[in-house]
Amino acid sequence: MEKQIFTYDLIKKEGQARAGVFHTPHGDLLTPVFAPVGTQATVKAVTPAQLEEIGASLVLSNTYHLYLRPGADLVAEMGGLHEFMRWPHPMLTDSGGFQVFSLADTRQVDEEGVTFKSHIDGSTHRFTPESSIQIQEKLGADIIMAFDECADPNNQAYIRDSMRRTHAWAERCLRAKSRPDQALFGIVQGGISPELRRQSAEFIASLGFPGHAIGGLSVGETKAEMNAMLEVVNDFLPQEKPRYLMGVGSPEDLINGILRGVDIFDCVLPTRLARHAAAFTHDGRINLMNASYAHDHGPIDPQCDCYTCRTFTRGYLRHLIVSKEMLAATLISIHNIRFLVSLVQTARQAILEDRYTDFAAGFLARYQPRAKKG
Amino acid sequence: MEKQIFTYDLIKKEGQARAGVFHTPHGDLLTPVFAPVGTQATVKAVTPAQLEEIGASLVLSNTYHLYLRPGADLVAEMGGLHEFMRWPHPMLTDSGGFQVFSLADTRQVDEEGVTFKSHIDGSTHRFTPESSIQIQEKLGADIIMAFDECADPNNQAYIRDSMRRTHAWAERCLRAKSRPDQALFGIVQGGISPELRRQSAEFIASLGFPGHAIGGLSVGETKAEMNAMLEVVNDFLPQEKPRYLMGVGSPEDLINGILRGVDIFDCVLPTRLARHAAAFTHDGRINLMNASYAHDHGPIDPQCDCYTCRTFTRGYLRHLIVSKEMLAATLISIHNIRFLVSLVQTARQAILEDRYTDFAAGFLARYQPRAKKG
Numbered sequence: 193m194e195k196q197i198f199t200y201d202l203i204k205k206e207g208q209a210r211a212g213v214f215h216t217p218h219g220d221l222l223t224p225v226f227a228p229v230g231t232q233a234t235v236k237a238v239t240p241a242q243l244e245e246i247g248a249s250l251v252l253s254n255t256y257h258l259y260l261r262p263g264a265d266l267v268a269e270m271g272g273l274h275e276f277m278r279w280p281h282p283m284l285t286d287s288g289g290f291q292v293f294s295l296a297d298t299r300q301v302d303e304e305g306v307t308f309k310s311h312i313d314g315s316t317h318r319f320t321p322e323s324s325i326q327i328q329e330k331l332g333a334d335i336i337m338a339f340d341e342c343a344d345p346n347n348q349a350y351i352r353d354s355m356r357r358t359h360a361w362a363e364r365c366l367r368a369k370s371r372p373d374q375a376l377f378g379i380v381q382g383g384i385s386p387e388l389r390r391q392s393a394e395f396i397a398s399l400g401f402p403g404h405a406i407g408g409l410s411v412g413e414t415k416a417e418m419n420a421m422l423e424v425v426n427d428f429l430p431q432e433k434p435r436y437l438m439g440v441g442s443p444e445d446l447i448n449g450i451l452r453g454v455d456i457f458d459c460v461l462p463t464r465l466a467r468h469a470a471a472f473t474h475d476g477r478i479n480l481m482n483a484s485y486a487h488d489h490g491p492i493d494p495q496c497d498c499y500t501c502r503t504f505t506r507g508y509l510r511h512l513i514v515s516k517e518m519l520a521a522t523l524i525s526i527h528n529i530r531f532l533v534s535l536v537q538t539a540r541q542a543i544l545e546d547r548y549t550d551f552a553a554g555f556l557a558r559y560q561p562r563a564k565k566g
Numbered sequence: 567m568e569k570q571i572f573t574y575d576l577i578k579k580e581g582q583a584r585a586g587v588f589h590t591p592h593g594d595l596l597t598p599v600f601a602p603v604g605t606q607a608t609v610k611a612v613t614p615a616q617l618e619e620i621g622a623s624l625v626l627s628n629t630y631h632l633y634l635r636p637g638a639d640l641v642a643e644m645g646g647l648h649e650f651m652r653w654p655h656p657m658l659t660d661s662g663g664f665q666v667f668s669l670a671d672t673r674q675v676d677e678e679g680v681t682f683k684s685h686i687d688g689s690t691h692r693f694t695p696e697s698s699i700q701i702q703e704k705l706g707a708d709i710i711m712a713f714d715e716c717a718d719p720n721n722q723a724y725i726r727d728s729m730r731r732t733h734a735w736a737e738r739c740l741r742a743k744s745r746p747d748q749a750l751f752g753i754v755q756g757g758i759s760p761e762l763r764r765q766s767a768e769f770i771a772s773l774g775f776p777g778h779a780i781g782g783l784s785v786g787e788t789k790a791e792m793n794a795m796l797e798v799v800n801d802f803l804p805q806e807k808p809r810y811l812m813g814v815g816s817p818e819d820l821i822n823g824i825l826r827g828v829d830i831f832d833c834v835l836p837t838r839l840a841r842h843a844a845a846f847t848h849d850g851r852i853n854l855m856n857a858s859y860a861h862d863h864g865p866i867d868p869q870c871d872c873y874t875c876r877t878f879t880r881g882y883l884r885h886l887i888v889s890k891e892m893l894a895a896t897l898i899s900i901h902n903i904r905f906l907v908s909l910v911q912t913a914r915q916a917i918l919e920d921r922y923t924d925f926a927a928g929f930l931a932r933y934q935p936r937a938k939k940g
Contacts, residue, residue, distance in 0.1 A: 233885065237892040241873065262860065262885045269861060270881050278877050486636065487643060499615065503652050507644050511607065511636045518611040518892055 198375040198402040200434045204544050208426055208453040211543040214403070214434045216282040216334040217373045218274065219249070223434060223455035226446060226536045227252045227284060228462060228529045232261065233277040236463045237521040238529065240278050245499060246530045247537070252284045252458040253277070255327055256291030260310050260317075264330035272332030284335040284458070287324045287379075290342045290407070290439065301341060303357065321364035329371050337405060338365040340379040345413045351383035359395050366399060377436060379407040384417045386424045393428035404429050405436040406454070410445065418445070422452035429453075443472055443535055444561050447552045450539050457536070462528030467521045469513045472531040476560030480524065485510040498530035572749040572776040574808045578918050582800055582827040585917040588777070588808045590656040590708040591747045592648060593623070597808060597829035600820060600910045601626045601658060602836060602903045606635065607651040610837045611895040612903065614652050619873060620904045621911070626658045626832040627651070629701055630665030634684050634691075638704035646706030657707040658832065661698045661753075663714045664781070664813065675715060677731065695738035703745050711779060712739040714753040719787045725757035733769050740773060751810060753781040758791045760798045767802035778803045779810040780828070784819065792819070796826035803827075817846055817909055818935050821926045824913050831910070836902030841895045843887045846905040850934030854898065859884040872904035
């Protein structure tokens with residue numbers, strides 16, 4: 193049976209949790225899947241060879257950053273993003289929408305698009321749905337995203353207007369898209385209003401995208417609000433297409449997201465935490481800067497199979513951190529990414545074996561999201 | 567035939583150039599050999615797994631730095647330096663002498679030792695020949711160094727006094743040494759005076775060390791002066807023991823050193839240059855920050871077999887540098903270390919095949935030490 197690209201095979205469902213396969217031109221994604229983020233065409237401090245050893249299958253890169261530096265034309269001239277950063281496996285680019293709203297120095301939204309100033313040099317730029325797609329086509333990721341507006345979830349009046357604009361932009365993105373080897377995902381918005389989320393999920397689902405993203409979450413709302421929104425949209429997104437929860441990646445959020453039907457996650461958290469000496473363990477987050485680890489002969493997490501945990505002690509890692517050695521960021525990033533990749537792989541196996549609900553409950557009961565005193 | 571540790575087998579000589587094997591408890595060193603430097607128990611930005619892939623066989627670490635942070639007792643408690651940094655192959659520690667003179671905030675030399683202030687926090691410390699050996703025994707490298715004074719080569723009057731003190735300290739180091747699984751090397755000093763260098767080489771050689779180091783070079787003298795000093799000491803150091811030229815590591819210095827009988831080199835140059843975007847190539851040094859590389863599809867050096875050159879373009883590396891991504895330091899360090907390790911391996915092969923003189927002349931005629939415009 194030949195695999196068709198951008199088809200999603202739902203293999204097993206337990207409650208709302210799903211195990212599946214999403215077929216892309218650069219390989220199959222076994223879902224649920226966690227994607228580390230390579231903001232500027234590199235997962236910070238980690239080589240592609242290390243990412244492969246970690247078992248990462250999907251890498252996200254940011255359109256906003258690559259558009260500003262080195263520019264989409266240069267990436268295209270160098271053979272596209274896969275070739276440029278030498279990641280021959282599936283890739284995803286976002287639309288630039290989120291960064292325009294979170295990073296750019298100033299921004300002005302109109303019906304046609306967004307004018308903003310670069311956070312690098314203050315120069316003025318403009319993104320429209322059409323230009324975002326054009327840039328993403330030059331970058332060449334397997335999965336690309338519709339240009340959307342990510343608005344403050346607590347500004348209910350604005351959210352409604354913003355959602356309407358995001359819907360219009362989604363239609364324009366579909367029309368602008370031309371490459372057959374890229375899957376364009378539509379993005380559900382609607383803030384923390386169940387009614388708006390329902391409307392958005394229904395509308396976006398009606399446009400026939402090969403996959404759907406849930407945007408505008410993990411941006412300041414509570415965990416309970418995020419989970420509630422996932423439950424709302426879950427009912428309206430088609431089962432035969434993958435669902436991607438954008439920018440979400442703490443261990444507990446992954447477990448809760450999978451429980452509510454999410455297939456794809458991405459987040460800078462594992463690499464950002466690593467650069468601040470924080471590491472995931474099976475029962476909670478720790479900070480390796482803590483003096484109590486100076487004499488510690490054990491690995492970050494005795495249950496982890498990553499290069500860092502197979503090789504180095506907490507005492508050595510603390511020494512690297514205290515000595516401001518770059519290797520600390522590399523080694524803890526390897527661990528943190530492996531932790532999330534492995535967590536999601538374990539979740540998938542549990543779904544296949546019909547024991548995900550128990551697995552999730554056990555994990556959530558044990559895992560301490562906040563850093564322990566150490 | 568059982569190998570005896572710390573014996574040196576001279577396999578082949580061509581002119582003064584030597585190919586040999588030095589046996590250590592953590593493996594055989596095929597000499598000539600270049601050792602990357604892991605100042606604070608890590609070769610900056612490079613994992614031990616990457617160092618193994620590079621083909622590095624010997625790593626140097628700095629007693630001064632490790633004494634200050636994390637402390638020799640902690641390293642000993644963690645199983646020693648090999649175990650602490652997970653480098654299971656041969657290691658060398660210097661005596662701390664050079665760093666006391668080059669890094670410490672202030673220093674006061676007396677006949678017994680040196681009192682100095684830490685460059686980290688200004689606290690006062692004291693090294694003596696005995697304490698340097700004691701620290702190096704706690705660290706546990708295979709090759710350890712006598713405590714010496716590295717004086718300004720242009721201060722002839724001071725150099726004579728300093729050399730006399732270094733000789734007395736060498737004898738005290740020999741008496742202080744207790745571990746049978748470490749080889750203590752004596753250090754020849756004498757500045758840029760042929761007569762003092764001769765005296766120092768004769769005296770140090772008379773003490774019966776298993777290996778000899780040549781210190782106080784590459785510290786401000788000219789290349790011609792360094793080469794002249796190597797030629798002087800070469801005649802007085804015994805052929806049946808290895809010679810180590812401390813802190814020297816530019817490509818042209820390695821070629822010139824081997825030509826004058828040197829077996830072991832170490833230098834921070836490949837990793838320090840990498841953090842400043844400079845890379846070795848077969849015909850000279852380049853700086854990858856240069857705008858001319860932005861669109862370059864080629865590797866750093868088409869003749870190099872390292873991971874970086876097999877995988878990434880100059881255009882991508884330049885993007886990482888411009889974007890201030892840590893991965894740039896890792897990838898260029900891998901290349902620069904491999905370049906020197908490979909250069910020295912190639913030199914060894916040339917000696918074995920009796921064509922080193924031609925190889926050296928060809929390399930020195932082609933290689934441009936200063937960064938090209940690119």
